[in-house]
Amino acid sequence: MKYWLMLAESRSWTYERKLEEWDSSLSAITDFDAEVGDAVLLWRGGRGGGVVAMGAVINTTAVHASPFLRLRLELQEDGDAPVPTELKVAFEFERLMLSTPVSAEVLRAAGLDWVVKTARSAGRKNKMVALDLTDGQWRNLLQLADQVQPPGDLPAAWNIPPGAVVKRSEVHDVYGGNPRLRAGASSRTPNAFLFVDCNSDGELAPRWEGSVLLTPGQGQWGDSVSLENRSVLAHRQRGVPVRVFLARRAECLYLGEFAIEPDRPVERWVVTGKREGGSFGDHKIVWDVRTPILRLRQLSGAPVPTDSTGLFKDAPRISIRVHPVSDRPAAAIRELLVTLEADPAIAESLGGLSEAQLLAGLVQRARRQADLDELRAAVDDLTTSEADLQKIIQQMTWIFGGEFLPGTSRRNLTPRDQLDLSLLRPDGTLHGVELKRAHIKDLVKAQRNHLIVGPKVNEAVGQAMNYLRELDERRSQILVDFDIDCRRASMTVVIGHSRFVTGVASSEVDETIRTYNSHWNRVSLTTYDRLIENAQRTLDLTGPER
Numbered sequence: 001m002k003y004w005l006m007l008a009e010s011r012s013w014t015y016e017r018k019l020e021e022w023d024s025s026l027s028a029i030t031d032f033d034a035e036v037g038d039a040v041l042l043w044r045g046g047r048g049g050g051v052v053a054m055g056a057v058i059n060t061t062a063v064h065a066s067p068f069l070r071l072r073l074e075l076q077e078d079g080d081a082p083v084p085t086e087l088k089v090a091f092e093f094e095r096l097m098l099s100t101p102v103s104a105e106v107l108r109a110a111g112l113d114w115v116v117k118t119a120r121s122a123g124r125k126n127k128m129v130a131l132d133l134t135d136g137q138w139r140n141l142l143q144l145a146d147q148v149q150p151p152g153d154l155p156a157a158w159n160i161p162p163g164a165v166v167k168r169s170e171v172h173d174v175y176g177g178n179p180r181l182r183a184g185a186s187s188r189t190p191n192a193f194l195f196v197d198c199n200s201d202g203e204l205a206p207r208w209e210g211s212v213l214l215t216p217g218q219g220q221w222g223d224s225v226s227l228e229n230r231s232v233l234a235h236r237q238r239g240v241p242v243r244v245f246l247a248r249r250a251e252c253l254y255l256g257e258f259a260i261e262p263d264r265p266v267e268r269w270v271v272t273g274k275r276e277g278g279s280f281g282d283h284k285i286v287w288d289v290r291t292p293i294l295r296l297r298q299l300s301g302a303p304v305p306t307d308s309t310g311l312f313k314d315a316p317r318i319s320i321r322v323h324p325v326s327d328r329p330a331a332a333i334r335e336l337l338v339t340l341e342a343d344p345a346i347a348e349s350l351g352g353l354s355e356a357q358l359l360a361g362l363v364q365r366a367r368r369q370a371d372l373d374e375l376r377a378a379v380d381d382l383t384t385s386e387a388d389l390q391k392i393i394q395q396m397t398w399i400f401g402g403e404f405l406p407g408t409s410r411r412n413l414t415p416r417d418q419l420d421l422s423l424l425r426p427d428g429t430l431h432g433v434e435l436k437r438a439h440i441k442d443l444v445k446a447q448r449n450h451l452i453v454g455p456k457v458n459e460a461v462g463q464a465m466n467y468l469r470e471l472d473e474r475r476s477q478i479l480v481d482f483d484i485d486c487r488r489a490s491m492t493v494v495i496g497h498s499r500f501v502t503g504v505a506s507s508e509v510d511e512t513i514r515t516y517n518s519h520w521n522r523v524s525l526t527t528y529d530r531l532i533e534n535a536q537r538t539l540d541l542t543g544p545e546r
Helices: 067-075 104-109 113-122 135-147 168-175 227-233 328-342 344-351 354-380 386-393 455-473 475-482 506-517 528-541
Strands: 003-007 026-030 039-044 050-063 086-096 128-131 165-167 183-185 192-197 207-209 212-216 242-248 251-260 266-280 283-298 421-424 429-435 444-447 450-453 485-494 523-526
Touching (some): 003 113, 039 086, 050 104, 050 135, 113 128, 113 528, 165 168, 168 192, 168 242, 168 251, 183 227, 192 227, 192 251, 227 283, 354 528, 386 429, 429 455, 444 506, 450 506, 455 485, 455 523, 475 485, 506 523, 506 528
Parallel strands (some): 192 242, 429 485, 485 523
Antiparallel strands (some): 003 128, 026 086, 039 050, 050 086, 165 251, 183 192, 212 283, 242 251, 251 283, 266 283, 444 450
16 A cells, blocks of 8 residues: 645635536546555645645546646547546545644654655645655554644634634634635634524525534625635635534624535535626626535534524633733743843854754744745735735745845835845845736636747736846946946746646646746746745755754
């Protein structure tokens, strides 16, 4: 038996599907030789992440890896089709630890730190990578999953016990999410929310069918599953728990953690109203508002009748808030700094200790890992603007490599332009960075039988070329005014993410951009996923020895 690791998707919008095409199964396309019965781990990245599910391969199907190639073969009328070279591997995760992940710290303490390194170095969402495990180590992982305790710190901590009543506004103040929606994702923590209206009747009335809860999701219009409903339907793919509440006016009663039934996630779709869209000439477009009746199985908590509001009368009421992190480590560091400032000789002696070097390396690596996790979260958020990304990246210029000095230089070097980031090499030459949004659907596009970069990319690169021309023309004045040499200035353009490009594999996006870069000298193009993956790989390779 072989062992594999699958990376959970970081956002539910990755699974954009039409209503009739919705598939809640977990799968990945790979060129590895996976077999039915192989063991699989599901890894959720970011803060509060870790191993969140354990299962096995249940099916393999030969496919073409490229959706673009598959579409081209469907349109091809004659000729021999190439033989599929990759496998679509389907998984079933029998053991879910969505709210109690086996964290990186627990894995390292158990001598399984290469599982963490493998997960953080893989970098391919919805891809599986091989794990070098023995049968004994797999059994050790199963024991760890049984023994692990719920996380105590945000963002993974959960502080509402089943059966407790809390104000809904407090739930969203602490955990995020939209207080006006019936279903949706937490914007701050790895959770999905579902609020059950105990006053609903008719087809929307929640009810139990044995051990399965049937309850409505979010009403939607259009022919694709909405983002709000996908946050619940795709929670296994994301590796997050579904928190279900019984709602009544401003209060809600926490029922517990649930999971979508993988074999039959939706009982049916119910038409619950109409919504007017735009106009086409004199004709007004009217959409049916459709609501899914979701099928969920309870993982924790006690089954509660959903047709009784009397439960609120006797239930305990609690108040929740964000608890401040203990100040003890910060106080110890401040005390150490005061001591070092008072006696420089102590600092000099500490500098020669390998332990001090290890501590400095660990602190720097932890800070950089936190910065990288914050950037990942910002890139995943569809509402993140260029200015938001700039605020994050200007504090982590190390992400562009070790050839640049720490920090940033002056951004306004010419009267008409302003660089997003201005980096300096040790010899004083300038390197500019132009940051664009990550959510670019037409990052690449098809042209005949090939892919080329999209118009947004050409526009961004053209902007960078204009910056370089201005710097060249004003080189002498900039050198006199700011002591910055623009004669050999260069630019990096960061734009898009391969996950947002529908119908094209990430490897094809990479190949298209490599081809594009091969024809440029002073301008380099990269994507946010490539920038983040390279930075994560650098952190993993340069971590201090234990």
